[in-house]
Amino acid sequence: MRTLVLSNDLDETREIISSAYSPYQLSVLGDPKEFSAWYAEGGFPGITVSGLQYGAETLVAPQPLDSYLLVCQLVRGRVRVSSPGREERVVGPGQTYVLDPYRSFQVHWSPGARMTTVRLDRETVEKAAADALGVEGPLRARFSLNGTTSAAAARSWAGISAAVHREVLGEGVARSSPLVAGHLTQSTAAILMQTHELITQGVDAQRPGEVAHPAVRRAMALAEERADQPLSLADLAAAARVSPRALQEAFRRHVDTTPLGYLREVRLGRAHQELSAARGDGDVTVAEVAYRWGFNNLGRFAGYYQRRYGRPPSRTLRA
Known part of the structure; x- marks a missing residue:
């Protein structure tokens, strides 16, 4: 000082x-x-x-x-x-x-x-x-x-x-x-x-540690805007202006998932859109699309995709 x-x-x-x-x-x-x-x-x-x-x-x-x-x-x-x-x-x-x-x-x-x-x-x-x-x-x-x-x-x-x-x-x-x-x-x-x-007059405080929808929405917005970029829990919490632990609790309470789980779902949706748009294009591969949306493990990507869309990503690309 x-x-x-x-x-x-x-x-x-x-x-x-x-x-x-x-x-x-x-x-x-x-x-x-x-x-x-x-x-x-x-x-x-x-x-x-x-x-x-x-x-x-x-x-x-x-x-x-x-x-x-x-x-x-x-x-x-x-x-x-x-x-x-x-x-x-x-x-x-x-x-x-x-x-x-x-x-x-x-x-x-x-x-x-x-x-x-x-x-x-x-x-x-x-x-x-x-x-x-x-x-x-x-x-x-x-x-x-x-x-x-x-x-x-x-x-x-x-x-x-x-x-x-x-x-x-x-x-x-x-x-x-x-x-x-x-x-x-x-x-x-x-x-x-x-x-x-x-x-604060006129506002009822929630119990200590609770975080309500505004913080969740800020984290969601970052996940949707930068889904193609490396994002950590700390990045999402910083955007939400709360601690990582508080953000995790808020997601569990309000959207029944985790911040990184939500980010994964956004990325799956983007990958699905890209695979659907590239249907029949022999120059596009599942691996290329998966990597672009942050999935470095192709086996896990295929598993997530199958659970959400009911078919493997390769079928979407070939259909």
Whole structure:
């Protein structure tokens, strides 16, 4: 991470961190002579990680974040975070809270408190919220200040947060690979939905881990558009903006198959169309068509084809 602030100057700190986050009030509640601040950040496309510490008792009151969301985790010390008229919570080491793009809030820092934050774009969060709740997105997503919903949720969030930090601090491949950055960003947003309390008025959340039709349709669209290209479960999940495991569960629930099973059926249909169109053409072979549609094992291809169409592919070609 790159250090942007290391200062005892209140005005300098306010100006730099306001530009990094959003305009905010910064007040020293203790002895002004004890004030100090450290702020550093780094990231890759989609995610910014930062570290922040104040040396004196300090009150921060930012304007709503608007274009992004912050997941904050205390490293040491304590803060009292409040949303005027709504909630208030004291947060200690290892605990998290979420500041969504829409709320105003205040954070009362104890002397020497330090935290890290993971920042996600609002668009990414709203798409992930729609997927998690099973509705067409994007969806305005708000979060309570209650932190992770369970011990298991805390472990899950700690795992994805650690992966993000390793990519940033270790200058991993996500910093230079848009594909890796996209996968990791989508996974982070999806895990956030399942580990912290999402509040969305007028929408009934499904049980944790469920993924509804929008994610399935996105994966289906990719399978149909790129059936002639190498596609993995990870590719389909990335297009659906959910984890591979969640996508498999969604396909089982909604279409009674697996993502790769659906892809295979699309490819079988395309191979059948091509064999039918080439009927009587001596220059076309079953092997050529099978390989073109991703079937490298001719025996398996013939078996799949026989079960679906009631005859071997060679008969379709010769008929």
